[in-house]
Amino acid sequence: MNMTRLFAATVALVGATGFAAMADITRPECIAPANPGGGFDLTCRVVQIGLADQMPEPVQVTFMPGGIGAVAINLFNTTRTDDSNAIVAFSSGSLLNIATGKFGEWTENDVRWLASAGTDYGAVVVREDSPFETLDDVMAAAKEDLSGIVFGAGGSVGSQDWMKAAILLKSEGLDPKAMRYVAFDGGGASIAALLGGSIDVYTGDVAEQAAHIGAGTMRVLAVMAPERLDAPYDQFPTARELGYDAVWSIVRGFYMGKDVSDEDYDAWVAAFNAAYETEGFAQNQADKGLLPYNLAGPEFAAEMKAGVEDMRTIAREAGLLE
Known part of the structure; x- marks a missing residue:
């Protein structure tokens, strides 16, 4: 048939x-x-x-x-x-x-x-009160002292969320294996750790941020999409438009x-x-x-x-x- x-x-x-x-x-x-x-x-x-x-x-x-x-x-x-x-x-x-x-x-x-x-697409997220106000701030600090930044996400080394941070760092010639990375069991635990100050940068998913937009708790520095997304995510720049060749679709x-x-x-x-x-x-x-x-x-x-x-x-x- x-x-x-x-x-x-x-x-x-x-x-x-x-x-x-x-x-x-x-x-x-x-x-x-x-x-x-x-x-x-x-x-x-x-x-x-x-x-x-x-x-x-x-x-x-x-x-x-x-x-x-x-x-x-x-x-x-x-x-x-x-x-x-x-x-x-x-x-x-x-x-x-x-x-x-x-x-x-x-x-x-x-x-x-x-x-x-x-x-969905990857996202680079920090607390609203983070000293990292832009993705450039994160990358500049990483170049100066990669060990001084604690990345974290829902998965161990080699996981999808680790890979998001890895390709971002690799885009600037940095060694992903040298980063300080804390693994959590899922995005919910990762967000709690970010808000609690246990990690500095969360490489999660943009869709997870839907409930937090406008809440004043977190700030999306970049979305890892090939081009800027539609509303409500059109307010966030892509990593690529900021000069970092880092794309991760989910x-x-x-x-x-x-x-x-x-x-x-x-x-x-x-x-x-x-x-x-x-x-x-x-x-x-x-x-x-x-x-x-x-x-x-x-x-x-x-x-x-x-x-x-x-x-x-x-x-x-x-x-x-x-």
């Missing part, structure tokens, strides 16, 4: 018979593999609101911190491999963790990549256990595709600070597997892999 007609028929079936009638899905759950307040939390909130009309029940958000996703991927490769109710939030950082072996034996072929929530999405049935997987895919067509989902993305990137099913899975291979290349260039 033509794939366009198949998609249209599937969406029509969802609308006509209801989501639950298509599959064994009664208690939809989104696993955020970190503590509350960070990017994984944000990702799950996208579906909690954005898929409300496609779900038989409200999507519940469950927090599962540990290894920036390692605990979650282990669970869904051992005891919950066929759980049709649960989807797990991931980001480009998860792809990097797979590429660098931080998820142990589990690879890009051990989950069913489901759908995207949107895309895919946010969901995977399922590798033994989930085709019927249940296809039902989730159909629900996402139906939601993507609504104004409400687009507004929900915007409210969460995400840019549109709407893709579900096998095509999305192929892109994520290719993304892991790209991350392996980046990791080799950064000296993290031989």
Whole structure:
């Protein structure tokens, strides 16, 4: 059957018979593999609101911190491999963790990549009262004494957030391995550390800042996007326009256990595709600070597997892999 007609028929079936009638899905759950307040939390909130009309029940958000996703991927490769109710939030950082072996034996072929929530970009963030008023201030201080600045983010050395700081420093010929870096379990803990004074610079995600804009607690020095973003982020310069060739894009999405049935997987895919067509989902993305990137099913899975291979290349260039 033509794939366009198949998609249209599937969406029509969802609308006509209801989501639950298509599959064994009664208690939809989104696993955020970190503590509350960070990017994984944000990702799950996208579906909690954005898929409300496609779900038989409200999507519940469950927090599962540990290894920036390692605990979650282990669970869904051992005891919950066929759980049709649960989807797990991931980001480009998860792809990097797979590429660098931080998820142990589990690879890009051990989950069913489901759908995207949107895309995001890295951000360089300081406290509102920080002596670093601009990105130039940070970079000048780093050139003078890199050990005098404490960077921190939600992931260990070699993680996505570490890579953001690394490529920024490398853009000025500085050695990323010489920086003082403190790892936290997720963006929420990183932001708390920044506000508490434990770190000086947080290399997080711009979408995480949506709730803090105007609060007078943090200041975004630069966004790591190829060009300036739309409102409300148009007020922030990009690192590139400030003279630093540092770009980091972030895919946010969901995977399922590798033994989930085709019927249940296809039902989730159909629900996402139906939601993507609504104004409400687009507004929900915007409210969460995400840019549109709407893709579900096998095509999305192929892109994520290719993304892991790209991350392996980046990791080799950064000296993290031989």
